[in-house]
Amino acid sequence: MQGFNMGRYVPPDHEGLISGNALQNKNRSHKPLTVRFEMPYPIWCATCPKPTLIPQGVRFNAQKTKTGNYYHSTPIFSFTIKHTICSGIIIIQTDPKNTDYKIISGARRQTLSSEGIQTPREQQESKATAISLLEKTILDRESHFNSSLRIEELKQETNKHWDDPYEQNARLRKAFRVGRHDREKQAATAQNLQDRMSLGIDLLPETKEDAQRAALVDFAPTTAADSSSTDRRVLAKPLFDGKNNDNSKEKKNKKMLKSAIATQKLKANLVSEIVSNTRAARDPFLDFGNTASRSAGGGGGGLLPGLKKRKRALDDKDVRETTISSLELEKEEQGLPPTTAAGRPHPPLALVNYNSDSD
Template sequence: MQGFNMGRYVPPELEGTTSGNRLNKKRAPGTLRKDGTQTVRFEMPFAVWCHTCKPHAIIGQGVRFNAEKKKIGYYYSTPIWQFRIKHAACGGYLEIKTDPKETAYVVTDGGKARDYGEGKDRVREGEDGLPILTPEERERRREDAFAALERKVEDREAVKDNAKRIEELYRSRERDWEDPGAVNKKLRNTFRRERKLRKREDDATESLKERLGTNIDILPEAEQDAQRAKLVSFGSTNVNAPNGTGSSNFLRSPARQTVKTPSRSKSSSAVKHSESKKDALRRRLVGSTRAALNPFG
């Protein structure tokens, strides 16, 4: 465009005789100054927190600035450069320098690099890092890497199997609930049957408690008790047995039998006679039953 040179206005009568920067007494970007500084285009290598902003604001990675570049030292023969940039949002300055030793950038003033959780130092092989590995150690680590890769392959196969099983379960569920009305009807019928069964069991338990005249909770019938009861069979009824030794006598309800408790004034012979009667009753009961386990043992 006529009248412009390097972005600065140059009158037509002076065009070709001078530059826009010289005419406006400005230094071109990138020109080295007498103090050793120069203006360059600098791009943020990572996100940085600006401490001048209140509250602290973050400058995203890749944001570009006109930075003042300056050489501040050497790492062996490699120059260390410092970049001073101005944050337009708050007017504060940040200083970032190169770190040839770690091949990284370091924020030295005005802010702080964002912590990505990767740790401050990166482990490298060589100086100030891991020792230099021998060929044998490298081969061993390579084999370990292959072993880890094989484990990853096995894990992927397990994930595929699990996914297949989950898919089968989903299909089974969809098949079972294809007709929700029929399934609900089946569930209701099952619930009604179980409810009636529980009602009969509760009524039988209450009736037994009324006959026994007790309020003690009666446990439900156990399978083990039913099996033991099947192993017991009583002898035949003998009404003509002397002294009432028939099974019809000792299997009577305890309510019809009256047991007299001996008084303290009775003699020891009466106590012995009562004990002998108990032993005789126990012997008759054992002799009249046939069981796999002695209930009095």
């Protein structure tokens, strides 16, 4: 694409004063300039035998000529077009005074007036409409007057209350201060619950219905004492039980009465509980979280975290006597004669004497 004045040299002293054609001494055309003219508004053609409307926006090839000036500087142009249907000539001229186009000859402008001839009914409706508009205007004025009075009253009331802003601010802060600590406590509790349960939602304040529903939920009673006693029973049992003894006990239980079986189970539970209590009191490595039972059994209070204490060596005599008594009770239940001191087997000692590396 060739740019503007590309390849055409114009000397600086002639730039803007003489055109390129005049500078090159070319033949100047004296014919009127032909332009593309678009109809600015609809017109009626005066040359056609029947009334023909030329709509707005129709384009014609028009001859553009300068006919004068308006106020010494604004030129006035006239456009001569030819109607293609009847070959009539239409002349339209610019009107800079009214910023419009006016028809000189060959056509007339279409009148686009919205006001037409009204019927009697339309005249009555227009009169009624005028009266209603007047009444509405009067009502609007009264409403505006009443609203103005109300606005003035509100302004006076506001100015009356806020003459002393410090006093009003202190009153508002005092009203907000009531229950502030409770709200902060509830917010901290809700935040703690969200952190512990990994909740990504906002918790609403607690209500009475929530408390009633929570009170209806019942959990199984599990205490630290029950769990510690269960752990002691499990630890008191031997690691490897003999299957032959179980079979013999089952055969013997079949021949015994229910009362005898219940008595036997009671004795066995008593023996196992005694052994477990003794072991829990003697073994320093068994800690069930019950410091009171440890101190009552002679084990002393719990150690502070981060401190080490030298474990005292247990007396083998105390452990041996406890295990022998438990074995004698088991033999009495099975109906076996007690063993002598010479033929007494060596009881399995509990692994209680564990020394730490620091010892």
